[in-house]
Amino acid sequence: MLWLVLDGGHWGAWKQESTHGHLCLPRHEVFDAEATAAYEGLKAACNSAQAPYTQNLYVLLDNQEVAQQLQGSPRGSSQHTILAFQEVANAWPTRPLRCQAIQPGQVHVHWIPGHAGIAGNEQADEQAKKGARGILAGNEQADEQAKKGARSTPQTNTPPTRYAWAHRTLKEEFWQRFQAFWAENAPQQYQDLSIGLDKRPHELSLPRATLGRLLAARSGHGDFAQYHERFGHEDTKLECSCGHPKTPHHFYYCQKGHKASPHPWGSRQVDEILRSKSGTRDLHEWLQRSHFYRTICPAH
Structure with a gap:
């Protein structure tokens, strides 16, 4: 969940919705989706009509790890997206202002617990569900093409595979292959005892x-x-x-x-x-x- 608040100084915070939407992000994990949402949301806020009249911008996320990395050194997945977010955030104080009483301000990132009564949470969840449904539909189409043996050229607008998704996929592939290996090569004593595999024995x-x-x-x-x-x-x-x-x-x-x-x-x-x-x-x-x-x- 992502929620952006534009603080208008002594005029108070902007309450109206500036923009909303969802992206279909195949081969991404939740962490990657949160980082991408923060980046896209920040860009939309910077380009909004309220930006020249706004002092501070607050980015509220319910993913603590993403919130921490947006403010520090990125590691692991979505490093490029996080660095791009930081670049846009650093440029926020240099944007043109329409009122001399407005101070340049800063972009503040905060972690908030999920379902903490923050306005906009339901709207953000609905957009996330739409994006998830888009991913499922895209996966079903990809599976159908694979069954037909078709080789399609990657679309230029398809987001690249993220590290977190690749890491999880490889772990799942390893576990599946290990299960197949165990089924064929388990010691006879373990076969007689019907002892299978368990990730947490x-x-x-x-x-x-x-x-x-x-x-x-x-x-x-x-x-x-x-x-x-x-x-x-x-x-x-x-x-x-x-x-x-x-x-x-x-x-x-x-x-x-x-x-x-x-x-x-x-x-x-x-x-x-x-x-x-x-x-x-x-x-x-x-x-x-x-x-x-x-x-x-x-x-x-």
Whole structure:
């Protein structure tokens, strides 16, 4: 949302609408749209009939990052637009004035919280919705051309791709390709457990000791008899204190462990314990109470 206020000095602020509109900005992010709106709005204000009678101009935005960069050194996306805004803002005091009582003034940029009761917010939101609908329509047309295999020459009035949009698109592309790679190349143990991909895996909230035990049980790489035998570790203990071989799922079946602390997972199967958020949480709590890997089934 962008709102421009022209301060007319002792005549008070201009209340009437000077201009409004929307732009279709494909391959842009919200940050880029806000920066472009600030720049276009500032130019419109400078060219308005009120400008020669105005002292200060206030640019109000509900995007805090854009407001900060408009007043400082731009970084990341839309740097050219932000520098152009600053150039126009610096030229504001040199504009011709029609009244000697009017001081040159300055352009002030302020951040305001969204939906803070600022006049004009609803109008600005409506223009943003129109612009968004234009983008969606443009995207649908582009998709249709792509399906037909057409190669169209870029239009000269099409805004260039912004860094923020390209960065997000590349991240999404990477994630999609990684998902496809995982579906074909996931370790068999993870396929058997039906463990998919998650951008924010719930198990990362577990303490490090529990997380290590969980990953070892999932992968089979740890203090287990089969693992030690595979790599020829001769100085290791292959059995639990209960007399059974150490296996990735032995904690679930060990009677000594169950006697030390009853299992909190009830009738749920071991796969569910190793896969689900509630299962891994119950595993952590049980390991804390039973001291299973410290006293019952410790490493040699």
